[in-house]
Amino acid sequence: DVKVTQSSRYLVKRTGEKVFLECVQDMDHENMFWYRQDPGLGLRLIYFSYDVKMKEKGDIPEGYSVSREKKERFSLILESASTNQTSMYLCASSRPSSGRETQYFGPGTRLLVL
Amino acid sequence: GQSLEQPSEVTAVEGAIVQINCTYQTSGFYGLSWYQQHDGGAPTFLSYNALDGLEETGRFSSFLSRSDSYGYLLLQELQMKDSASYFCAVRDEGYSTLTFGKGTMLLVSP
Numbered sequence: 001d002v003k004v005t006q007s008s009r010y011l012v013k014r015t016g017e018k019v020f021l022e023c024v025q026d027m028d029h030e031n032m033f034w035y036r037q038d039p040g041l042g043l044r045l046i047y048f049s050y051d052v053k054m055k056e057k058g059d060i061p062e063g064y065s066v067s068r069e070k071k072e073r074f075s076l077i078l079e080s081a082s083t084n085q086t087s088m089y090l091c092a093s094s095r096p097s098s099g100r101e102t103q104y105f106g107p108g109t110r111l112l113v114l
Numbered sequence: 115g116q117s118l119e120q121p122s123e124v125t126a127v128e129g130a131i132v133q134i135n136c137t138y139q140t141s142g143f144y145g146l147s148w149y150q151q152h153d154g155g156a157p158t159f160l161s162y163n164a165l166d167g168l169e170e171t172g173r174f175s176s177f178l179s180r181s182d183s184y185g186y187l188l189l190q191e192l193q194m195k196d197s198a199s200y201f202c203a204v205r206d207e208g209y210s211t212l213t214f215g216k217g218t219m220l221l222v223s224p
Contacts, residue, residue, distance in 0.1 A: 004156075031210050033211070040122070040216060041216060042201060042214045042215055042216035042217050043157070043201065043214040044214075045211060045212075045213075048211055050210065058211070059213075090156065090157070092157075094210055096210050097210070099144075099145065099162075099164055100145065100147075100162040100164070101144070101145070101147070101162075101205045101210050101212060102147075102159045102162070103157075103159065103212060104159075105156035105157045105158070106156060107155070107156050108156060
């Protein structure tokens with residue numbers, strides 16, 4: 001069974017703080033993703049990585065950065081948190097496929113920026 | 115770019131059949147996936163269609179028409195535990211990324 005874990009379920013930070021969200025997967029997946037989920041907006045891709053030290057911008061990368069130093073770990077960094085980054089953050093991983101692309105999601109981190 | 119349209123909410127009663135539609139506009143198309151998310155939980159994969167037609171997995175079926183850029187998820191013999199949000203997603207032709215619809219909240223009542 002694929003397991004994707006995220007460092008915190010709930011997090012409260014203050015505006016301007018640097019925030020680290022950690023994600024670890026145990027299935028040796030090459031691909032890892034960070035999404036944010038907001039009511040009525042669905043899941044929006046922030047960044048993804050298809051290999052160690054590789055990263056690609058998703059649809060909404062502004063205000064975020066990522067780090068992938070090890071295959072199993074993908075970190076999302078909010079350099080200077082702002083209130084509009086209050087959201088649910090979901091990490092996912094997958095194995096590259098020429099056909100079906102199944103992403104496995106972590107439980108999410110609900111971040112509140114005050 | 116990609117965009118997907120699905121209804122925001124659908125209601126049904128236990129034992130009934132419900133269909134959740136998804137239309138998409140994409141610059142490239144690999145396949146249509148469906149994910150289920152219970153309140154407070156993680157999205158989980160349900161089904162995938164790359165070719166036209168119906169795919170059946172137990173009580174759930176998914177349909178795709180590539181010529182119409184349209185698909186649907188069919189849930190039969192609804193149970194209370196099926197109350198959840200359902201997302202359709204299109205895979206990008208290049209990288210292994212998915213673009214998700216905004217989700218359909220399914221409410222199943224007794």
